Amino acid sequence: MLYFQLLFLLVTISLFSQTYVIDEIEYRNLLWEDADDEFNKSTFAKGSFFKNENDLIVCKGRMWKGNPPKSLTSFTYKNTPIENIGKFNNQAVELLERNGAGDWSEASSMLNAMISFDPLFFPARYNYGRFLYLQKNFKEASYEFTQAKNIIPAYYRNYLHLGLIHIYLGKKQEGEQYLKHAAWRNEFNNEALVYLAEIYWKEGLITRAKEMIKEADKQTDNIEATIIRRQKPAFPVLDFTKAIENPNANPNPKIAEALLNFHEEKYALAYKIFKSINTANLNKEKVPYLKKMHYYFAESAIKILDPKTAAAQYAEMLKYPFDPFFQEVESKTVVRKQGLAASVK
Numbered sequence: 001m002l003y004f005q006l007l008f009l010l011v012t013i014s015l016f017s018q019t020y021v022i023d024e025i026e027y028r029n030l031l032w033e034d035a036d037d038e039f040n041k042s043t044f045a046k047g048s049f050f051k052n053e054n055d056l057i058v059c060k061g062r063m064w065k066g067n068p069p070k071s072l073t074s075f076t077y078k079n080t081p082i083e084n085i086g087k088f089n090n091q092a093v094e095l096l097e098r099n100g101a102g103d104w105s106e107a108s109s110m111l112n113a114m115i116s117f118d119p120l121f122f123p124a125r126y127n128y129g130r131f132l133y134l135q136k137n138f139k140e141a142s143y144e145f146t147q148a149k150n151i152i153p154a155y156y157r158n159y160l161h162l163g164l165i166h167i168y169l170g171k172k173q174e175g176e177q178y179l180k181h182a183a184w185r186n187e188f189n190n191e192a193l194v195y196l197a198e199i200y201w202k203e204g205l206i207t208r209a210k211e212m213i214k215e216a217d218k219q220t221d222n223i224e225a226t227i228i229r230r231q232k233p234a235f236p237v238l239d240f241t242k243a244i245e246n247p248n249a250n251p252n253p254k255i256a257e258a259l260l261n262f263h264e265e266k267y268a269l270a271y272k273i274f275k276s277i278n279t280a281n282l283n284k285e286k287v288p289y290l291k292k293m294h295y296y297f298a299e300s301a302i303k304i305l306d307p308k309t310a311a312a313q314y315a316e317m318l319k320y321p322f323d324p325f326f327q328e329v330e331s332k333t334v335v336r337k338q339g340l341a342a343s344v345k
Contacts, residue, residue, distance in 0.1 A: 049122065051157070052093070055322060056093045056096060056097070056126075056127050056322070057093075057123040057126045058123070059089050059090055059123055067084075067087060068084060068087060068090075070084045071083055071085050075113070075117040077113045082113075085114060088110065088114065089110075089114060089121075091110065092106075092127065093107075093127060095110070096131060099321070111127055111128040115128060119147075122151045125144055125148040126144070129141050132144060133145075133327070134326075138165045138168050139169070142162060145161050154185060155185075156181075156183075156192070160178070160179065160182040160192050162178040163175045163182060163192065163195065166178060167199065175199075176199060179196050179199075180192070190216035190217075190250060190252045191290060193212045193213075193252075194212070194213070194216055194255065194256045194290060197209045197213050197216070197260070200212060210260075214253075216253045216256060217253040250287055250288070250289065251277045251289045255274075255289065255293045257273055258270045258273035258274045258293070258296065258297075258300075259296055268303075268304050270296070270300045271301060271303070274293060274297035275309075277293065291320040291323045292323065292324075294316040294317035295313070295314070295334065297309070297313040298310040298311075298337070301313060302337075302341065307342075307344035308341075310341040311338055311341035314335075314338030315338055318334055
């Protein structure tokens with residue numbers, strides 16, 4: 001138990017360090033604090049947490065590399081001593097991602113065992129929240145994300161999921177507030193702002209929706225600065241163009257622009273914008289973006305009689321079964337539409 005408390009303390013301290021990993025990008029200047037000192041490598045002397053591409057938390061060793069360290073104490077799971085809760089958590093994540101017969105049931109049991117052993121173990125809380133969320137058990141998922149938020153209040157995705165959950169539960173005002181918290185707590189990720197834009201658009205608040213897109217567009221400056229620092233060789237441009245024109249920019253504002261045109265039934269324009277979106281930077285590295293674009297790109301393609309593109313985009317959407325989009329549209333619906341589009345000659 002002492003190890004987990006120490007690990008939790010290390011992660012909490014890390015939120016105020018000079019570098020942090022969000023959405024698989026290591027940001028130099030920080031989300032919560034301005035600091036010019038070099039990163040203190042002793043911060044993660046024992047272990048660290050990392051969000052993977054499926055938005056699940058895995059445990060790593062020092063500096064997000066290697067295996068997590070052994071626990072100082074152990075617990076028993078199905079008559080087997082568990083000496084490394086980090087590895088045990090990662091095994092549960094693997095079961096969730098594999099999603100074979102009985103995998104999710106076993107993963108749920110493992111996550112509950114970790115929570116019972118150490119209620120402050122952040123990965124288990126967050127991952128169990130994600131599991132319940134995928135099961136559309138929104139009320140219980142809300143409880144787990146609330147606990148995760150209490151453990152690490154600075155982590156923005158706790159608020160992002162709570163916002164979406166409250167919207168699904170019909171509590172739009174609470175959902176909006178959580179999404180605003182998510183946007184405020186991470187200046188590098190504009191996902192929450194795009195969700196807010198969609199909410200406002202659906203409520204007929206067009207001006208406010210466009211304001212959210214503009215705000216998301218402004219946030220790309222931070223992302224661009226990070227990407228440019230990482231260019232090999234360094235990319236010399238210092239004066240950035242707008243996100244919709246810059247190949248280095250985060251694509252979310254452009255995706256939001258396409259989505260709003262789609263909702264206005266301007267399908268040809270939405271199709272054109274979707275087609276122009278690049279989800280990689282100049283180093284050909286994937287950048288975080290809203291995966292739902294693939295579904296609406298496909299829907300736009302259907303509207304303008306381009307079934308080949310539609311089939312490809314539906315298939316691309318199905319590669320992300322853990323995405324929040326599948327709370328809006330069931331995967332079997334996307335599978336059916338992909339099959340229909342692919343059958344058109």
